[in-house]
Amino acid sequence: MKFAPEGNPFIVAALLLAIGGWFAAAQFGGWVMTALAVTLSSLTLFILWFFRDPTRKLPSDGTAVVAPGEGRVIDICEIEEPNFLQTTARRISIFLNVFDVHVQRSPVDGVIEHREYRPGTYQAAWLDKASEHNEQASVGITTPYGKILVRQIAGLIARRIVTDAFEGDEIKRGERIGLIRFGSRVELFVPLHWEVTCAVGDRTRVGATTLARLPVRLEP
Numbered sequence: 001m002k003f004a005p006e007g008n009p010f011i012v013a014a015l016l017l018a019i020g021g022w023f024a025a026a027q028f029g030g031w032v033m034t035a036l037a038v039t040l041s042s043l044t045l046f047i048l049w050f051f052r053d054p055t056r057k058l059p060s061d062g063t064a065v066v067a068p069g070e071g072r073v074i075d076i077c078e079i080e081e082p083n084f085l086q087t088t089a090r091r092i093s094i095f096l097n098v099f100d101v102h103v104q105r106s107p108v109d110g111v112i113e114h115r116e117y118r119p120g121t122y123q124a125a126w127l128d129k130a131s132e133h134n135e136q137a138s139v140g141i142t143t144p145y146g147k148i149l150v151r152q153i154a155g156l157i158a159r160r161i162v163t164d165a166f167e168g169d170e171i172k173r174g175e176r177i178g179l180i181r182f183g184s185r186v187e188l189f190v191p192l193h194w195e196v197t198c199a200v201g202d203r204t205r206v207g208a209t210t211l212a213r214l215p216v217r218l219e220p
Contacts, residue, residue, distance in 0.1 A: 001052055001053075001054060002052070002053045002054070002055065003048065003051045003052055003053055004051045004052075004053045004102075004103055004179050006051070006160075006162055006179055006181070007047065007048075007050070007051025010047050010051065011044070011047055011048060011051065014040070014043055014044040014047045014048075015044055017040045017043075017044075018037065018040040018041045018043070018044045020040075021033070021036050021037035021039075021040040021041070022037045022041075024036070024037070025037040049099070050098065050099075050102065050181075051102075052101060053101070053103045053176075054101065056105075056174065056205060056206065056207040056208040057208060058173060058174050058207065058208065059208070059210050061210070061213075062214075063213045063214040063216075064210040064213060065107045065108055065148075065188075065190065065194065065210065065211055065212040065213060065214065066105070066107050066108075066173060066174060066206075066207050066208060066209060066210060066211065067094065067105075067107070067188075067204035067205065067206055067207065067208070067209040067210075067211050068094075068104050068105055068106065068107050068150045068177065068186050068188050068206065069094045069096055069100075069104050069185075069186030069204065069206055070094075070096060070100045070101040070102075070103075070204055070205055070206035071094045071095050071096035071097065071100045071186070071203070071204060072094065072095050072201065072202070072203055072204070073092060073093070073094055073198050073199065073200050073201060073202045073203075073204060073211075074093050074094070074095045074200065075091070075092075075093040075128070075200060076090065076091070076092050076093070076196060076198070076199070076200055077090070077091055078090055078091075078192065079091045079189075081149060081189045083114070083116065083138065083140075083149075084113075084114040084138070084140035084147060084149050084189075085140075085147050085148075085149060085189055085191070087191075088192060089149070089189040089190060089191060089192065090189070090190050090191075090192055090194070090196055090212075091131075091187055091188070091189050092187065092188045092189075092190070092196065092198065092211055092212070093131065093185060093186075093187045094185065094186045094187070094188075094204055095185055096180070096184050096185065096186065101205075101206055102179050102180050102181065102184065103176060103178075103179050103206060104150065104152060104176070104177040104178050104179065104180070104186055104206065105174050105175060105176055105177060105206050105207035106141065106150070106165075106171045106172065106173055106174065106175045106176075106177055107141075107148060107150065107173065107188060107211065107212075108141060108143050108148060108173050108214070109143065109171070109172050109173050110141040110142050110143040110148075110170075110171060111141065111142050111168070111169070111170055111171070112139060112140065112141055112165050112166065112167055112168065112169045112170075112171055113140055113141070113142045113147075113167060113168075114138065114139065114140025114149070114167065115137075115138070115139055115140070115163065115165065115166060115167050116137065116138045117136075117137045117138075117161075117163070118135070118136050118137070118138075119135050120133050120134045120135040120136060120154075131151075131153060131185070131187060134153050134154050134185075135153070135154040135161060136151055136152060136153045136154065136161070137151070137152045137161045137163045137178070138150070138151045138152075139151075139152075139163060139165045139177055139178075141171065143214075145191075145194070145214045145215055145216065146190075146191040146193075146194065146215075147191070148188065148189060148190050148191075149187075149188070149189040150177060150186065150187070150188055150189075151186065151187040151188075151189070152177075152178055152180050152184065152186060153180075153184060153185040153186070153187065154180060154184055160180070160181040161178065161179075161180050161181075161184075162178045162179045162180070162181075163177065163178040164176055164177060164178050165177050165178065173207075174207040188211060188212075190212050193215055194212045194213065194214065194215055195212060195213045195215070196211065196212045197210050197211060197212055197213060198210075198211045198212070
């Protein structure tokens with residue numbers, strides 16, 4: 001199992017605290033010290049689990065547009081996207097709870113031609129207004145079949161968005177885009193003429209689940 005490098009300070013700190021807790025339990029004994037050591041060990045396991053970055057197998061179908069985030073699809077709608085697509089698009093919103101993988105990956109092959117960060121509030125990520133008001137970062141990718149936008153949105157607990165992608169970069173489907181810490185929302189905007197293959201309530205696996213399909217089949 002790989003871990004996102006952003007988690008290293010948290011993992012090291014948690015491990016040191018857990019080791020210290022068990023050392024104190026061994027030195028002083030008592031149920032209080034033992035309970036503290038168990039609690040710190042559980043926190044360490046949670047942090048390791050949160051920052052996991054598992055390798056995922058891409059779909060064999062070259063037309064598959066894969067999920068940029070891992071979680072549950074909470075909304076699919078048509079909405080105006082004025083910043084990069086500059087037209088009406090179909091938005092697929094994915095809610096990530098604290099137990100989901102929090103690394104984001106590119107849904108398609110393309111060139112990054114848009115990158116924007118916008119500060120905001122930290123409302124619950126499953127609320128519709130979070131898409132408009134919360135802290136967020138957007139990455140726009142141009143493909144031969146149209147433009148798409150991936151938006152990382154901080155949530156109620158999340159206070160840190162990391163975006164690895166920069167304008168001018170060529171990116172492959174499944175490559176890492178970034179990470180959001182501790183509960184969040186990821187949105188994918190695709191052109192209306194692309195077929196959407198997911199539904200509200202579906203669970204997604206980042207870089208593996210097909211959310212949509214390109215309008216024409218890629219050449220082998």
